[in-house]
């Protein structure tokens with residue numbers, strides 16, 4: 448068996464391996480330390496964590512228990528409050544549908560906001576079809592909701608508020624503590640999709656009065672196909688109507704044989720994130736600011752989308768007037784980035800997140816998302832900046848819209 452490929456690390460910054468991966472809000476590479484923790488559970492230790500009659504089952508169960516503790520610790524929860532799932536899409540579905548169903552007698556109103564991930568928005572659309580009323584709060588030009596808007600939206604029928612901790616396109620961090628306090632005062636449950644925030648900024652479900660919280664392993668250097676839903680057990684206890692029936696795993700909230708290797712990797716990823724969060728955040732913020740400064744000083748008519756102050760350290764979203772993001776990516780083929788548009792069934796559509804900030808289609812189409820992560824180096828930042836400046840300048844020479852923007 449060959450050794451896993453080592454990503455470039457901060458210790459060998461001069462080495463530049465192409466292509467460069469800078470799309471860490473879409474997914475992150477597996478940390479080699481996480482793979483190492485997973486290996487035994489993919490090979491010799493293959494037991495079913497629900498097998499009660501032999502050591503194969505017992506050791507798998509013990510490994511899952513350990514991982515449950517590691518995940519819980521990252522968000523200040525207790526291990527019994529962690530329900531393992533197949534990922535955050537499932538966690539978001541379980542939280543929203545599970546709470547809507549369990550509290551149908553109490554009310555049918557749910558409040559969310561317009562820049563949520565599709566896993567939340569599409570679940571809300573589905574719940575509307577089955578009799579829920581959903582309020583979609585707007586965001587301001589910085590991408591933030593107004594807590595006063597939330598206060599006025601809550602009424603006697605409101606059962607749940609679901610607001611993400613940090614956005615996946617623009618990295619903007621919502622005022623989670625204030626939202627949690629307000630929900631607690633008004634006796635409304637608070638769910639947060641914390642996929643992008645977890646392991647990147649400190650989270651504490653008690654200090655932030657969060658009642659349910661979604662996590663995904665592959666956004667924090669763990670494996671794909673595993674996630675968790677935190678479900679508060681006391682003050683107040685949250686009931687969740689299960690959405691998958693079967694063997695009664697995960698205290699009945701999510702049946703199905705546990706993904707032991709995935710869960711072990713997820714736990715290890717959370718432990719590493721907790722240990723390295725502060726230093727990694729500082730390093731990423733410095734790299735992010737370096738990239739932004741270099742682009743801003745070399746190019747005019749560029750803008751940062753979303754608040755810079757309330758933002759994940761590794762995220763930068765910028766528009767380059769007069770050039771289309773897709774054209775930029777074609778000219779920058781050895782750097783993996785995302786544009787401010789999404790390919791839907793028929794056509795390229797501008798990002799609904801950027802539109803919600805008040806950006807016109809033109810400027811939304813001209814934006815790029817830089818997702819910096821654990822394995823990006825300063826040399827990669829400099830290479831990306833140099834190449835991008837060149838490509839933008841070349842494209843702008845041919846661009847009538849750039850002349851107009853000036």
Ligand SMILES: *Cc1c(COP(=O)(O)O)cnc(C)c1O
Pocket residue numbers: 472473533534535536537564566611613614615640642643662663664665666672673674
């Ligand atoms: C990636 C992502 C999800 C979906 O997570 P999966 O584990 O891939 O299903 C949900 N919410 C946000 C904010 C995300 O970034």
